[in-house]
Amino acid sequence: MLQPEVLASLKSTKNDSASAFIALPEKIVLGYWPNEPNTIGYKGGQATTLDLKDAPEGYNVVAVAFMKGAGVPGFTPHRWTPEAFRAQVGELNAQGRPVLLSLGGADAHIELALGQEEALAYEIIRLVETYGFDGFDIDLEQSAILAGDNPTVIPAALKMVKEHYASEGKHFIISLAPEFPHLREGASYQAYIQGLEGYYDLITPQYYNQGGDGVWIEEISRWITQNDEENKEDFLYYLTDSLIHGTRSYIQIPAQKLAIGLPANVDAANSGYVADPADVFNALQRLDAAGTPVRGIMSWAIDWDNSVNKDGVPYDWEFIKRYAHIGNDGDNGQHPTKPSAPASLRSPAQTENSITLSWNASTGDNPVVAYTLYRNNSDIGKTASLTYTDTGLNAGQQYAYRVVAIDSAGNVSDSSTSLFVSTPDPVVLTPAWVVNTWYVDGDVISYAGKNWRCVMQHTSNQYWTPDIAASLWEAV
Structure with a gap:
């Protein structure tokens, strides 16, 4: 149980834009903001350093990545003082955009032991009070998912944090961003989902970096993989449908707590980039038509959306230009008018x-x-x-x-x-009449632009052509 005196010592005395707890929008476009210097992309591109406050408004939810470190993990802005970074969180909060703190990442090894639940909860609360975060995101990957007692300790700590802020009349957001294979029945993220049942607000599965993994669709007898570019729309639709209904070996996640995670471009992930945005829009439309609209989409990452490829050509905010309208705030809260039906x-x-x-x-x-x-x-x-x-x-x-x-x-x-x-019925081609051929009653051939039926068996010769040998052939 969290101690009141410890909580009091962590409490911020600030009353600024970052003090408010901002709720998740009805529809979201969540972007990760990496707390690190420029990096090299999967295809040799160069990431661009971006201030948190400069994340485009189309990203109406921002996750700061990452909280990490040995023992009880921590977080320190890599280029700002705590006060300066809090001011940037406050700028996003003032625009109605919640800012989450994300735990883990691909290269972070987090390993907690039983008994560290309260220590982790206190550290999360300290970071929330220091920087003004509105919630917490779990993005554990590889061995860190099941390391130590993480599947027990992390959900227990987050429950304490959520209950603490609920006692103050505030809603603390909890989200998770698992790679989609870890959402199968019995897979490593099931313990987190079950442990946070009734507490989590959002799941943003990563539909990338999984190569040939995918989903078997019984009704069409097809295995559709993440890297199947020709069937990208079907992959997005059927994997999401599987998660919504808890079918095809996947665990169940409510549609309104689910957002599809995609890479911003080919440099942001090894695989999973959607070249044709129509595949995303069509998949979302099919989910809507099925009565299971999802919460939105997620992107790794905001800095990659503003990066350059290996030839120095800017990606020029391709992701957010394509998908901003999916979120409530992408176009001042208004969805653009769709075209008329063909x-x-x-x-x-x-x-x-x-x-x-x-x-x-x-x-x-x-x-x-x-x-x-x-x-x-x-x-x-x-x-x-x-x-x-x-x-x-x-x-x-x-x-x-x-x-x-x-x-x-x-x-x-x-x-x-x-x-x-x-399509027309198949055309049966009639063979041409040829000499020195044995014909029997009923054989049909073509000659001189007409079809003829044999009425007496014989061996053909050059003098008994069908047009003159009336005892041998009749016109059809």
Whole structure:
């Protein structure tokens, strides 16, 4: 139990913007802000040092990374005094943006032992009172997840902290950012999720750095991996759906406590970058349509969003420009108007193995930049034109198509009306008549632009052509 006299000694006497506890927005775009000097990226790019206060407003939740160290971990700003750093937290708080302190990271070994619960709780409270943090994030990776008694000590300490601030009428935010394989039944983060049941506010699984790991989709008999670029939308949708429902071997997380974690660009993670933002928007739209809208998205990391690639070309805030509107504050709290649904979807041409589609242009507040085509509700491709030819089909089969529009701000339209189109039945080619060939009754051949049926068995010769040998052939 936390001692009142110790808590009193930690209490801040400041009354500034950082003193308020800021709630999580209804929809979030969470960005990690690394508390470290410039680093080199996975593809040779260079991160750009950024003041905390300069994190773009589209990131309406910011997690400061990381609290770490031997024994009971700690935190010290790498470039500022405590007062100067608190002022930056206060600037974000004044804009309505909560700032969390994140524990761990890929290179941190945290190892706590039973009996250190109160010491950790006191240290978290001290850091909250010193810097004005609004909550705490667990980002343990690799061996640190199960090191020592971490799965017991850390949840117990966070419960103490949350209950302490609840007694003061304040809501202390708790979030976790596990790599998604650790959210399977019996996997290493299950103890944290269960230990903080009823206490945690947000889970932002990392959908990156996992290569060929993924999810088996029984209904479509397919294993979809994180690095499957052609099926990125399906990966994002089905993994999230699995977590929401606690299916396909994953533990259950409520949709409104779940945000999809993505890297800002190819330098921010070894794998998992989403090249086409439509894959994200389409996956989110499918989750909405299923009645399970998630809380938002997360990015590693804000400084990488402002970095340069190996050739010195700026990434120019690509991530937040794409996704800011997902959060409440990305566009002054207003979501941009989505384009109109594509109209008059039609099929002007079909072959045995292809169907050509066309439709009328969509319009909206922002320019429409692409259209996504769906066959039988699966994404089959994108185009900037108003036509698309779907190939590799089977003859004599019906297919259902629909199309959605995407504008320059990443807004996705409602779907067009579905169109059902069939490919023609296969054409049976009639063999040509040839000499010196044995024909029997019923054989059909082609000759002189017509089809003929054999009515008497015989061996053909140059004089008994079908057009003159009426006793041997009849026109079909």
